[in-house]
Amino acid sequence: MLKKTGRFYFIFAVLFFGVFSLPRLTAAGNISAELSNKTAVVGETIKLTISIEGAGLGVEKPSVPAIDGLNIAFSGTSRIFRYINGKSFNGTTLTYSITALKEGRYSIPALVFKYDKNTYSTEALSLSVSKRGAAGASADTQIIKSLCSASAFEVFVGEPLLLRYYMCTFGSSVKFDQIEKIPESSGFMIKQIDEQIPNAFIKDEGGELLKEHLYTFIFIPAEVGEKSIGGGSVIFTSQDNQNFFNFNRQGRLIFDKLHIKVKALPQDGRPPDFTGNVGNFAMKTEISPGDVKIFDEKKVTITIQGRGNFLSAAKPVFVSSNSEVKAFILDGKPDFTVDEDSLSGKIDFEVSLVPEKSGEMEAGCFRFDFYDTVSKTYKTIESELIKMNVTGDADAQETIEFGTEKSGANWPVRFAIALILVVLGGIVFFILKERNRYDKPAARGAFENNASEQKIAGYEQLKREMITALLKRDVDSFFRKIDLFYRAARSDESFAKSELDTIAAVRDEMYSLRFGGGSISDEAMDKWLRILKSAQPE
Numbered sequence: 001m002l003k004k005t006g007r008f009y010f011i012f013a014v015l016f017f018g019v020f021s022l023p024r025l026t027a028a029g030n031i032s033a034e035l036s037n038k039t040a041v042v043g044e045t046i047k048l049t050i051s052i053e054g055a056g057l058g059v060e061k062p063s064v065p066a067i068d069g070l071n072i073a074f075s076g077t078s079r080i081f082r083y084i085n086g087k088s089f090n091g092t093t094l095t096y097s098i099t100a101l102k103e104g105r106y107s108i109p110a111l112v113f114k115y116d117k118n119t120y121s122t123e124a125l126s127l128s129v130s131k132r133g134a135a136g137a138s139a140d141t142q143i144i145k146s147l148c149s150a151s152a153f154e155v156f157v158g159e160p161l162l163l164r165y166y167m168c169t170f171g172s173s174v175k176f177d178q179i180e181k182i183p184e185s186s187g188f189m190i191k192q193i194d195e196q197i198p199n200a201f202i203k204d205e206g207g208e209l210l211k212e213h214l215y216t217f218i219f220i221p222a223e224v225g226e227k228s229i230g231g232g233s234v235i236f237t238s239q240d241n242q243n244f245f246n247f248n249r250q251g252r253l254i255f256d257k258l259h260i261k262v263k264a265l266p267q268d269g270r271p272p273d274f275t276g277n278v279g280n281f282a283m284k285t286e287i288s289p290g291d292v293k294i295f296d297e298k299k300v301t302i303t304i305q306g307r308g309n310f311l312s313a314a315k316p317v318f319v320s321s322n323s324e325v326k327a328f329i330l331d332g333k334p335d336f337t338v339d340e341d342s343l344s345g346k347i348d349f350e351v352s353l354v355p356e357k358s359g360e361m362e363a364g365c366f367r368f369d370f371y372d373t374v375s376k377t378y379k380t381i382e383s384e385l386i387k388m389n390v391t392g393d394a395d396a397q398e399t400i401e402f403g404t405e406k407s408g409a410n411w412p413v414r415f416a417i418a419l420i421l422v423v424l425g426g427i428v429f430f431i432l433k434e435r436n437r438y439d440k441p442a443a444r445g446a447f448e449n450n451a452s453e454q455k456i457a458g459y460e461q462l463k464r465e466m467i468t469a470l471l472k473r474d475v476d477s478f479f480r481k482i483d484l485f486y487r488a489a490r491s492d493e494s495f496a497k498s499e500l501d502t503i504a505a506v507r508d509e510m511y512s513l514r515f516g517g518g519s520i521s522d523e524a525m526d527k528w529l530r531i532l533k534s535a536q537p538e
Helices: 002-020 411-471 475-490 497-515 522-534
Strands: 031-035 039-041 045-053 070-084 087-100 104-108 112-115 118-121 125-130 143-150 154-156 161-170 174-181 188-193 200-204 207-221 225-230 233-239 248-254 257-263 279-287 298-308 317-319 325-329 333-339 342-355 359-372 377-382 386-391
Touching: 031 125, 039 207, 045 070, 070 104, 087 125, 125 207, 143 207, 143 248, 143 257, 161 174, 161 200, 161 233, 174 207, 207 257, 279 359, 279 377, 298 359, 298 386, 325 359, 325 497, 342 359, 342 386, 411 475, 411 522, 475 497, 475 522, 497 522
Parallel strands: 039 125, 154 257
Antiparallel strands: 031 045, 045 087, 070 087, 104 125, 112 118, 143 161, 161 207, 174 233, 188 207, 200 207, 225 257, 233 248, 279 298, 298 342, 317 359, 325 342, 333 342, 359 377, 359 386
């Protein structure tokens, strides 16, 4: 029993000193000033509370300037400790009573006070006072209305549309909690975006309501026709200031849907292969400096900036007559904000240009088409012509040595092999010349068959090297081998088209992953391994 009693007194002491004793601070914590209601009617009294976290009772009471039309009186100072929903407050509050004497819009200036030899200031507050409440409401009446506005009611396919949601209130303090149901968006791409819109007062049947912005959604239309979008609902919490205990209650606010007409983009002047970009844009190109090795990548950044649709903007198109250069364009990285009733910003596209031949070359340029909704015309912008100096790489420029066990040997080995072949060639030539007198047709057929067998052996040897590279997870080696195989087979008229298509598909997928920002996984290499093992040359 004594142990339990001692524990009780210990807990009581902790709570007592936690509530009624505060450390002396050299600076106060969070400071806030809040009105119990931002609207009032003539004769109504509302409460102004200044909260100073971490401060004791030594806070000097600020002087409040006289405001014509309002009667402001100091109510008292309180020490408070509270713990609600995981958040605690330990500090001092100063309370004032404000009585509305006549209608008007009032600004309560920042209040200055001192604590522990330091000077602090609150934020300025605004209050709207009406002769009577909206729609004849009295001081005891609470009004909460929904409002949804659209930046336009007639748009083109791909043109950004903004829907802004507001809560309009009169009476007790109302706080927005959360979105309960998102807006209807059938036939649209939708995304919520941050937008800061200050509170305002609006007329409502002779009275005034406080209009508070809740959130904004971007809608990108994808289908033509008459559309019904928006709607949805939110959850709010309101405070009943007329009740002694100031109980909170939750409610639901439902928004009306809006009717939008979506028009098709015109056909006149439409560029071939138009990708659907809508807005007004400019293009900037940044190219990595220096030379580039064959089968390596030259980095290019394409920036599209301006106003319009950044959410579903298509990639720029690479325009080139050079078949020895491949372009791999990653998905864009948009960065934009709301600009009045449209979107303003930029989107960056990272590009890898991969040359397949050495030397100086004109790689090509990038093109971006869009429909300008202001001038009602199609426009095309292009980058500068991109030029590259491609240096050779011995590993990347291997060639198949048909009839040998190794492809890509270095030059001393090749020289020795060539010398031996010259000697053997002389011997073979002499023998064939002698045999030719007796069986010329038979000799020619045997020689051609032998060359064909050597060619097949070369393909098989290179395929074995590709399979070995995949088994070892040697991506770089596999990349070189499959490109070498493809280039040799492509120029070989006797190579089976079906197998060439298979090799080309694997090679293209390899390129896309290597230079397109993806990762080459074990699953991908296992898949290529199965394909190569099943493919057989003729």
